[in-house]
Amino acid sequence: MKKVTKIKETNNRLQKKLKLRVAAYARVSTDNTEQLISLEAQKVHYEAYIKANPDWEFVGIYFDEGISGTKKENRTELLRLISDCENKKIDFVITKSISRFARNTIDCLEIVRKLTDLGVFIYFEKENINTQSMESELMLTILSSLAENESISISENNKWSIQKRFRNGTYKLSYPPYGYDYIDGQIVVNKKQAEVVKRIFTDALAGKGTQKIAQELNDEGVRTKKGGQWRGSTIRGILRNEKYTGDVILQKTYTDDNFTRRTNKGEKDQFLIENNHEAIISHEEFKAVNLAIEQRGKEKGIKSGNSKYLNRYPLSGKIQCSECGSTFKRRIHGTKNNKYIAWCCSKHITNIEECSMIYIREDSIHQGFVTMINKLIFSHKVVLRPLLQKLKLMNYSDNLIRVQEIESKMEKNAEQLQVLINLMTKGYLEPALFNKQNNELRSEAEKLKDQKEALYRFINGGMAKITELERLIKYVSKSKNIESFNKEVFEQFVEKIVAFSPTEIGFSLKCGLLLKERMER
Structure with missing residues (x-):
């Protein structure tokens, strides 16, 4: 069936x-x-x-x-x-x-x-x-x-306008320091805070340390501009800030091609605006306080502008908290018979409510670096070399053509300006019309100049990354897997470390790459 x-x-x-x-x-x-x-x-x-x-x-x-x-x-x-x-x-x-x-x-x-x-x-x-x-x-x-x-070009466009405002003195401080407020677009003295500023300078001139001044203010319940606790670094920042004399120095810091904020030590132009706003401290008192600070620093063997522990450890000043942006400090954790080194967010140490990022073990960071380098050693032929070729081909020729186009426009602009001046000299133009067209041409020339400079910065920044990438490829192509943390290799290729969590960090390399690694606690 x-x-x-x-x-x-x-x-x-x-x-x-x-x-x-x-x-x-x-x-x-x-x-x-x-x-x-x-x-x-x-x-x-x-x-x-x-x-x-x-x-x-x-x-x-x-x-x-x-x-x-x-x-x-x-x-x-x-x-x-x-x-x-x-x-x-x-x-x-x-x-x-x-x-x-x-x-x-x-x-x-x-x-x-x-x-x-x-x-x-x-x-x-x-x-x-x-x-x-x-x-x-x-x-x-x-x-x-x-x-x-x-996205670098977007950042460069923003820099053009800021640089222009630096030059013509129209740049406005994004956030006035403690002791001042913004009222109707003007920097105005906050009288209550100004008294605290004067006290800080007086105490410093009398020989009190910054940590001592901060502690006394905290004990008295005085709060910072954001309502937080005072720290020695906050007091030092006030004592070093020329804005309390009524002057302003613009571009004391700048952002490099790797988007890292750096102190301007002459790499970029700075702009001094005198008598920009009402002073709280006289120039004489400001100078005397800073001379006293420098003298005390010399007595302790600390050079101005340097951190006491900056070069003591390879990771010092290199680890940045992704949550609050603060740097990490070295600490010793564990019991008497089981101690280990950990790195902690400085803001978390001061106030746990302001940042929840907890510590990261140093040996975990070292192992993460070893893993990252070994990955690059293993895969450099299929990953880094194609990347190098892409960077070399990445629209630099297009940008150079744009530079040539801008230069042609600048030449045409200069010719038009010369013709305008000749016509005015011969009496063929009314002064009002001459002034109008003269201002327009000069404004256009300034804009073209800014665009050309920004393009050159973009091209040069890309070439710097290519150089760093070539150095990295040269190292990994000739190396075998590393078994332990190498200080020299770390300092040669790593710009900074970004801490995302106690089990995840990112190595920001000098060639512009950010490589994340997971770790065990």
Whole structure:
């Protein structure tokens, strides 16, 4: 007798469920017509691309328009995409490139890791990277760092306007120091705080140490401008601040090509504005106090401008807290028979409520560095060398062409100005018309000059990173795996360490890369 088996309808449903639910993400960074046309083209492309695959189910397209890609918090559609992934609505995401997805390395890796943990993977079309098949995060880290470099020009544009305001004296302090307030756009003395400032200078001139002054103010319940506790470093900052004399020195610090804030020791121009606002301290008293501080420093063997412990340990001054931005201090932890070295956030040490970042063991940092270097030694041929080629080809020729175009405009501007002067000299122009056109041409010349300088800084900054990357490649290509922390190698290639958590840090290399490593506690 024949045997008949019924095939239930649920099999077809199961087959449908096995289809990959696919979504696309697209973004343009401005809201002009050309960019919005590009966004519409991407939407049409991705919808057709996903529906053409019989194994895929089209979920939708998530797109942000007119929004910068530097921070994920500013992109509502990206956040909605992540939320839908968390709610099990999406299995796979397609996007044009890493630079369209995220221009911030940390955000990019955080999103990739988060979605990977959810079982959702991302395909980057331009780079041909599928996060499901990646053996490690190193390639993605480096490519996203490269994308982040494209944002340098945005920073340079901001610097143009600031430099211009430095030169013409119209720059306004972003935050007036303790003792002053902003009222109707002007720096005005806060009389109550000014009395504290005068007391600080008087005590310092009388020989009191900065820590002693800070302790007395805290004991009396006097609060800083932000309502916090006084510290010796805060008092030193007040005693060194020329703004209390009514003068202002602009550009005492600057941001280098690696986005690291540095003290200006002559690398950049500085601008002195005298009598900018009402003084609290006379020039004579300010000078006397600072001479006394320098003298006491010489007696203790401390040079002005240097930290007492700056070069004592390889990690000193190198670790930065991602939560509050403070540097880490070295501490000895553990019991009498089981001591170990740890690095702690200085703000967390002072006030645990202001920063929750707890300590990181030094041996964990050392091991993280060893792991990071060994990864580079193992993969430099497939990762670092292609990156070097991309950096060398990365629009430097385009920028040089732009420099030539600007120089041509500057020459034309100079010729027009000369013609204008000749016409005025011969009496063919009215003074009012001459002044109007003369001001316009000179303003245009100043703008072109700023643009040219910014382009040169961008090109030079990129070349500096290429040089550092070549040095790194030369080292890793000739080295075998290292087994322990090497101080010389660390100082040669690492700019700083960013502490994200007690189990995760990032090594910011001098070539511009930020490589994250997980550690055990």
